[in-house]
Amino acid sequence: MSSPEVLLGKSLPELTEWITQQGQPAYRGKQLYQWLYEKGATSLADITVFPQKWRQNQENTIIGRSSIYHYSTAPDRTRKYLLKLADGLIIEAVGIPTHKRLTVCVSSQVGCIMGCDFCATGKGGFTRNLKTHEIIDQILTVQNDFGERVSNVVFMGMGEPLLNLPEVIPAIKSINEDIGIGQRSITISTVGLPQKILELAHHQLQITFAVSLHASNQHIREKLIPSANHYPLSQLLAECREYVKITGRRVTFEYILLAGVNDLPQHAKELVQHLRGFQTHVNLIPYNPISEVDYQRPSQERVNDFLNRLKQENIAVSVRYSRGLEADAACGQLRATVDR
Structure with missing residues (x-):
C-alpha cells in the first residue's frame, strides 16, 4: 500500500x-x-x-497538518503549542507576539540527540527527524491561531536543525517562497557540528545563522555540550569564519549566562579574544531555570558587567530576555510537560 x-x-x-x-x-x-x-x-x-x-x-x-494537542499562554501573550503529528508523536512550537511582529519558534526534530546539560529538550531523548511539511505546519498553525501573519521564524525549538538539513532546507525555501517570509527573517540555530556549518553555507541562503556557543573555552563547553568533546572550540570558530567568507553574512553567537559557570570577567575576556576581528553578533541570554539541573540565573548586575566588558572591546552584543517563562515556553524550556 x-x-x-x-x-x-x-x-x-x-x-x-x-x-x-x-x-x-x-x-x-x-x-x-x-x-x-x-x-x-x-x-x-x-x-x-x-x-x-x-x-x-x-x-x-x-494536507499534512497537525492538530493542537495542548497549549499554554504566558501573561506576555507568548503561546506554547504541543502539536500531535500523524503518527501520534508530540512536538512543540511557540508563538511570540510583539506590537510589531509575530515570531514562531519551530522544532526540527522530535526530541534532540545533543543532550546539552542546561536544556530541558535534550533530557527527553531523540525520536526522529521532522519532515518538511511538519516544519511548515508549525508556522501555519501559529499563524491561524493568532489570526495574523507570521513575520519571523526561528529554528530554536526541539532538535538540532543541522542534523536534518535534507528536510530543513526545503522547509526554509517553502517558508520563503510559499508563505512569503523573507529569508533574512528566518534564523537557524545550532550547537555546531563538524562540516555541517560549511554544508549549510554552500546552500547560500540569506538566513540569520546562530551558533549556540555558551562557553568561552573548551573545558566549559565540553561540560555544557557533550558533542563538544568531538568538536574543539577552535575548529568550530574556524568553520564559522569560513561560513562568513562563503556567505558574506555574519554569525550570531548565542551565549547563555549561567551564574558562576561562564559569566565571570575572565570568561568575557576569553570570549573577546575569540571574536575580535570577526563579523559576529553576540546574544547574551540569562539562563531560564529548569527542574532537572541546578544551574542558576545570574544577577542583573553580573549580566550588565558581562555585557559592558564586551561592548568596551567593540564586540557587537545585546541581551535577549526570553519571552514566555511562565508558560515553560522560553529558551531551554521546550518540553512536553503536560504528560508528566
Missing part, C-alpha cells in the same frame, strides 16, 4: 502538476495553493471550491 500523498510543502508548479494528474483543470492548482498557504486548510474537505465528489475520492491524499 502506497504512502498517502502530502500536499503541504509543494510549490505552485508542483501543485498544478499534481492537480492536473488528478483530472482537474490546471487553474485549480492556484486555488489549492491559496487554500494551503493563505487560508490554512487542514484537509481537502475544507477546500469548498473543489467538487465534493472529487474531494471524497481523494482518500490517499492528505
Whole structure:
C-alpha cells in the first residue's frame, strides 16, 4: 500500500502538476495553493471550491497538518503549542507576539540527540527527524491561531536543525517562497557540528545563522555540550569564519549566562579574544531555570558587567530576555510537560 500523498510543502508548479494528474483543470492548482498557504486548510474537505465528489475520492491524499494537542499562554501573550503529528508523536512550537511582529519558534526534530546539560529538550531523548511539511505546519498553525501573519521564524525549538538539513532546507525555501517570509527573517540555530556549518553555507541562503556557543573555552563547553568533546572550540570558530567568507553574512553567537559557570570577567575576556576581528553578533541570554539541573540565573548586575566588558572591546552584543517563562515556553524550556 502506497504512502498517502502530502500536499503541504509543494510549490505552485508542483501543485498544478499534481492537480492536473488528478483530472482537474490546471487553474485549480492556484486555488489549492491559496487554500494551503493563505487560508490554512487542514484537509481537502475544507477546500469548498473543489467538487465534493472529487474531494471524497481523494482518500490517499492528505494536507499534512497537525492538530493542537495542548497549549499554554504566558501573561506576555507568548503561546506554547504541543502539536500531535500523524503518527501520534508530540512536538512543540511557540508563538511570540510583539506590537510589531509575530515570531514562531519551530522544532526540527522530535526530541534532540545533543543532550546539552542546561536544556530541558535534550533530557527527553531523540525520536526522529521532522519532515518538511511538519516544519511548515508549525508556522501555519501559529499563524491561524493568532489570526495574523507570521513575520519571523526561528529554528530554536526541539532538535538540532543541522542534523536534518535534507528536510530543513526545503522547509526554509517553502517558508520563503510559499508563505512569503523573507529569508533574512528566518534564523537557524545550532550547537555546531563538524562540516555541517560549511554544508549549510554552500546552500547560500540569506538566513540569520546562530551558533549556540555558551562557553568561552573548551573545558566549559565540553561540560555544557557533550558533542563538544568531538568538536574543539577552535575548529568550530574556524568553520564559522569560513561560513562568513562563503556567505558574506555574519554569525550570531548565542551565549547563555549561567551564574558562576561562564559569566565571570575572565570568561568575557576569553570570549573577546575569540571574536575580535570577526563579523559576529553576540546574544547574551540569562539562563531560564529548569527542574532537572541546578544551574542558576545570574544577577542583573553580573549580566550588565558581562555585557559592558564586551561592548568596551567593540564586540557587537545585546541581551535577549526570553519571552514566555511562565508558560515553560522560553529558551531551554521546550518540553512536553503536560504528560508528566
